[in-house]
Amino acid sequence: MNKNISHSNQISFLINWGHRYTAFNIIYSLLIALLYFYANPLPNTSIGIIYFFVSWLGYFSFFCFLFYIIFVFPFTFVIKYSRVFRIYTIFISSLALTFQFVDVNYFNLYKEHFSLFTMFQEPNNTISIHYLLIFPILIIINTLTSQWLWNKTKIKTKKNRKLTFSIFMFLLSCFLISNIIFAWADATLEKSVTMQRNSFPLAAPLTAKDLLIKSGFLKENQYKLSKLYEKHVEKVSKISNFKYPKNNITYSPKGNNLNILLLDIRGLNNKDLADIHQYPYLSLFSKENMFFKNTYVASNNLQKSIFSLFYGLTPNYYSEIDNSKIQSVLFDTLKKFNYKINFFLSSPSKADDYYRIILNNKNIKSFHVKTDSENPSTYTDVIKWLDSNDSSSSPWFTYISFEFKSDIDSKFQQILNRLDLQKTIVIVTNSDVPFVNDSTNIDNLKTPLTIHWPGIHDTKFTFRDSNLYSITPTILSKLFEITNPLSSFSSGCDLFDSCTNNYPIFTASTSNIYLIFKDKFIMLDEKANYYAFDKNSYLNVQETENPDFDLLDVSFDKYNSFFKKINNQNDK
Structure with missing residues (x-):
């Protein structure tokens, strides 16, 4: 210058x-x-x-x-x-x-x-x-x-x-x-x-x-609810903070590897299982085995419901699993113990909902999709496969999805007759429960669940509330004796245990979140509007005007446990 x-x-x-x-x-x-x-x-x-x-x-x-x-x-x-x-x-x-x-x-x-x-x-x-x-x-x-x-x-x-x-x-x-x-x-x-x-x-x-x-x-309560809901959504949306499972899985397996048959009958409900005249074999099977009459589906979206069934996770983790292509602990374990894994679907229109799960789990080698009108049908393929594997020394896991039709009882009879029930776990349920988004009738969220497990016939836990995402941790803990805490790889619990920490049960529709407790259930919509209902009368309880924020915060933290905690003052 x-x-x-x-x-x-x-x-x-x-x-x-x-x-x-x-x-x-x-x-x-x-x-x-x-x-x-x-x-x-x-x-x-x-x-x-x-x-x-x-x-x-x-x-x-x-x-x-x-x-x-x-x-x-x-x-x-x-x-x-x-x-x-x-x-x-x-x-x-x-x-x-x-x-x-x-x-x-x-x-x-x-x-x-x-x-x-x-x-x-x-x-x-x-x-x-x-x-x-x-x-x-x-x-x-x-x-x-x-x-x-x-x-x-x-x-x-x-x-x-x-x-x-x-x-x-x-x-x-x-x-x-x-x-x-x-x-x-x-x-x-x-x-x-x-x-x-x-x-x-x-x-x-x-x-x-x-x-x-x-x-x-x-309104202060509405504001707090919105902040709590927003905190929950923000955690779910952070993919890099997701870790599943939380730790490496360790096993202490028993010598006897049982076969596993998971029969998913779309449209089946608890009333059908109680109808002994119309469906005698299904009804008798549910009475002679462990029938969990208060079981709730994970989501009214079939894709997310199937995800919860096989991963043992609540549906809020679906996007993270789908984006990261992480394999299910269940299928990894089945492969580790040399199980043959087979899928049989009778509805091609629903196949896309399964393909996303299949693509993430490369251990699934056999996948059959046919309509009931095709010849041979899916049912014929199932019978043929069961007959050919009757004397096989290798254990197997077979998932069969049928539509609920008038001949379902006879199909179930024929399948059951081909099983060695001393060596086979049989699970009958329905993962496709399309309840309406704003349902305030908790019975609409229920789905049938009957389990035959060789050596176990304890009905003292069958009357309490349960969920479909507890099937996977039950198989892993009881059959393969995984030594990790269930919370390290699942949102569910062991259905044959007391499950004292089972509540709340988490169910989601496309727009609402349901938290099911022992005596009430809570519904939160996408605008964070809060509704609390008595489980028996379905009437609003007084808590609707004065939500228990601590209970909600603990509940959301539990079901976001696979997301890494973030210390953020703005969340306070």
């Missing part, structure tokens, strides 16, 4: 240069911040999308300008030499952008923002040292930017000030508008906006809940 220039003009020149340099760093920061969008899918509402982009533009612009005010602007008056000032500014701005680049990659990997606290809390969360190579690259980019701006910068005129002020006001408006939108969304429980709370580092969006609750515009 010219030595003859006055000190005041030098200061003005450096401030003008600093503004322009900061403007370019805002652009660089916004470009890096685009990578945060990989971990945050675009919302499905207009207001969510608007907030998505306005907050991106306003947040990083505001923090870059704040960074300039705190770490650059004061040194305009302190550092006498312009070259030293520029070197300092290049270094510290490149360091800040490097930290942002590291954070965005850490966030995409672990869904948490990078800090010393997270490093100590989660020592297994590491990030490649190669990301630090961005620092010299940013030094070069900022040096070239600095030099180019230095040559272009002039003493600020009124026209320059107007342009700078207009840009500043636009970016400030974006920041303020994003906070206003979030405050409104937080008050009106607009999840497409509030779920973006933690998208950016150091973010603390404006909320106005206390004022709105005091003024009567917002």
Whole structure:
């Protein structure tokens, strides 16, 4: 800089240069911040999308300008030499952008923002040292930017000030508008906006809940329910935090490997099993064996219900399993002990619901899909397969899915006659229970479950509440004697044990979540509306107006136990 220039003009020149340099760093920061969008899918509402982009533009612009005010602007008056000032500014701005680049990659990997606290809390969360190579690259980019701006910068005129002020006001408006939108969304429980709370580092969006609750515009209980529900949904959506099973599986198997037949009859209900005149063999089978009359289906979505049946998990984990292609502990165990695994389906229209499970489990080699009208039919294939394997020394696991028709009882008789019941576990149930989304009749969520288990005929537990996602842990714990705690690989329990921690039983429709307890059941819809019903009268209980938040929080934590805990103050 010219030595003859006055000190005041030098200061003005450096401030003008600093503004322009900061403007370019805002652009660089916004470009890096685009990578945060990989971990945050675009919302499905207009207001969510608007907030998505306005907050991106306003947040990083505001923090870059704040960074300039705190770490650059004061040194305009302190550092006498312009070259030293520029070197300092290049270094510290490149360091800040490097930290942002590291954070965005850490966030995409672990869904948490990078800090010393997270490093100590989660020592297994590491990030490649190669990301630090961005620092010299940013030094070069900022040096070239600095030099180019230095040559272009002039003493600020009124026209320059107007342009700078207009840009500043636009970016400030974006920041303020994003906070206003979030405050409104937080008050009106607009999840497409509030779920973006933690998208950016150091973010603390404006909320106005206390004022709105005091003024009567917002119900405190409804707000708390929404926050609790949102916390549950946010955990479920974080794929990288999912771990199944929690630990390596260890076994202490018995010498006698029993065959397993799982007969899934779509449309079968408890009344049918009680009809001894219409369905004598099915009815007699349920009476002579262990009939769990208070069994609940996992979901009214067949695909998720089948998933829960074979994985022993509640349906909220379906997306994580499907995305990560993790194999079921059940099928891994069957393969380990040389079981032949076979699937027989009599409805091709339902086959797609099974294919997703099959694709994740490469141990399933035999998969037969035919209609009942085909010749030979699925039933014929089943009989043929059972006859050919009657004398086989290798144990087998066979899943058969039939539609509930008038000839189902005779088919069941023929299958049963071909089994050695001293060496075969037989499970009869129905995983396809399409109950309505807003059902307040708990009986609509029930499904039949009858189990024949050689050497076990204890009916003292058959009258308590049970669920289909407990079938898998029962097989694994009783037949293969897995030594791991059931909670390390399943949401269910051992059906032949006391299952004192079984409650609540978790059932989901496409829009509602049901939590079933010993004397009541709770329904939460997608807007976090809360309904509590007595199990016997189906009438609303007093708790509907005063929810037990501690009970709900513990229940949700239990069924999100396969997601890694995240320490986040915003969840409090």
